[in-house]
Amino acid sequence: MRFVPFIALAAPALAQYNAKPWPSPTPNKPEGGGPKKLVSAKELIKAIKLDDLLAGSQQLQTFADENGGNRAFGSGGHNATTEWLYQTLKKTGYYDVYKQPFVELFTAATISLTVAGEVVPAEYLTYGPSGQVTASVAKVNNLGCDASDFPADVTGQIALISRGTCTFAIKTTNAKAAGAAGAIIYNNVPLQNLSGTLGGEGDYAPVVGLTQEAGNSLLAKLGNGTVEATLSVNAIRENRTNYNVIAESKQGDHNNVLMLGGHTDSVFAGPGINDDGSGTIGTLVTALALTKFKLKNAVRLGFWGAEEFGKLGSFYYLKSINGTLGGNSTEVSKLRAYLNFDMIASPNYVLGIYDGDGSAFNFSGPTGSDTIEKDFELFYETRGLPHVPALFSLRSDYAAFLENGIPSGGLFTGAEVLKTEQEALLFGGEAGQPLDACYHQKCDTIDNLAHDAYLLNTQSIANSVAKYAVSWEGIPRGNGTVRKRSAEMSLLMGRVDGGGHEHHAQPCGAGKNEM
Secondary structure, three states: OEOOOOOOOOOOOHHHOOOOOOOOOOOOOOOOOOOOEEOOHHHHHHOOOHHHHHHHHHHHHHHHHOOOOOOOOOOHHHHHHHHHHHHHHHHHOOEEEEEEEEEEEEEEEEEEEEEOOEEOOOEEEEOOOOEEEEEEEEEOOOOOOOHHHOOHHHOOOEEEEEOEOEOHHHHHHHHHHOOOOEEEEEOOOOOOOOOEEOOOOOOOOOEEEEOHHHHHHHHHHHOOOOOEEEEEEEEEEEEEEEEEEEEEEOOOEEEEEEEEEEEOOOOOOOOOOOOOHHHHHHHHHHHHHHOOEEOOEEEEEEEEOOHHHOOHHHHHHHHHHOOOOOOOOOHHHHEEEEEEEOOOOOOOOOOEEEOOOOOOOOOOOOOOHHHHHHHHHHHHHOOOOOOEEEOOOOOOOHHHHHHOOOOEEEEEOOOOOEOOHHHHHHHEOOOOOEOOOOOOOOOOOHHHOOHHHHHHHHHHHHHHHHHHOOOOOOOOOOOOOOOOOOHHHHHHHHHHHOOOHHHOOOOOOOHHHOO
């Protein structure tokens, strides 16, 4: 049973839902036709409707259905998504809108794994090479993070490696260097598929990921003697043009800008309607509701491409405004805060708020991130609702903003980690099951949304947007200094790799930090 938010929901069943023409109503006219009033949290929240959220989600589902079942970057489904966002926002007349192109390497694969003649479900690791090998499985010592972990007899065999401590890329590179013909990495936490990215091109062995249960089963077979496996990876690799969609309100102080956003691409395996269709549509619906009001501070929207391949779109955008790619390096200083929304309607959800002050995970955002966190907390607390902290794991698009010294925050309802008994008491749902069992899967469809969390969290977005569109109290201007990936970052990633679900730290693309 799901936790019910503070207002009654009267949503029709999705099977009976008919999406209305988008957007509805016409967003750039205030109700009553009079002059626009200065935005307030109360009025902006009232303008957020579940029907509009579901209509937007249905549109994303349609784009995926018409384009091979996904909205992976550079695909027909993703291009349709970005063009629709561009046209929808442009039509309001309220925003200046542009599409920012960039080119990145896309890779996807068809894979199979059989062990002792039995098919074993496995996952592709992004950027992994093609290959087909039939050989014995050889267990790697320790975690495969050092060359010495690979025994001499791994040459020509398939290396079996546990997740942990170092990145998938390091493990897979070490396997290739040791002479392994292939690699299998299995998870170190229960009931979770192991999927992710190797972070870019490299000299890798063909590799797949397994659940902890499948890995342990294979280990047990090895205890009885030699086990033969056939691993097949048929990868496609091509450069694709991808787009960020950037929109900024025409009114408001353009030297004091609030930015918010989420990523628009899905994984190749499915349509991504929660990950991150929910953040995309929650941001869009809030942006359309905002067109009924006046602002003091400008509001900028960032709909990011290629997040699932390592947060590529958001990092490209920050480079385009911080002088890395040329241009005016002072542009980044105009951003007073960034709010990230990546998975806000997970079916077995928690109400997660990024730990801006570092009190939960000892990793804080730039000064002002603590205020962003507290403002989100206050929204839920004044409604008598629980919330939990979420770790800045660097696995979503806020990472680029943190590294550029911009106060940041956001919401996250959970990915593949398991819900605890305590969380089930707080939020309902089922303990011991993933917060989103369809994370990065084909089943992440429009049926994979918790309507109550979706509406509530979008209202929370509206609350913070209205507040910062009027005042920056408690949020000083960032210094724009790039935050180096120091020992602090290394310790952080070690905590993420532990798989401890209390971190609520597993949304989407992790780039070179994937472990």
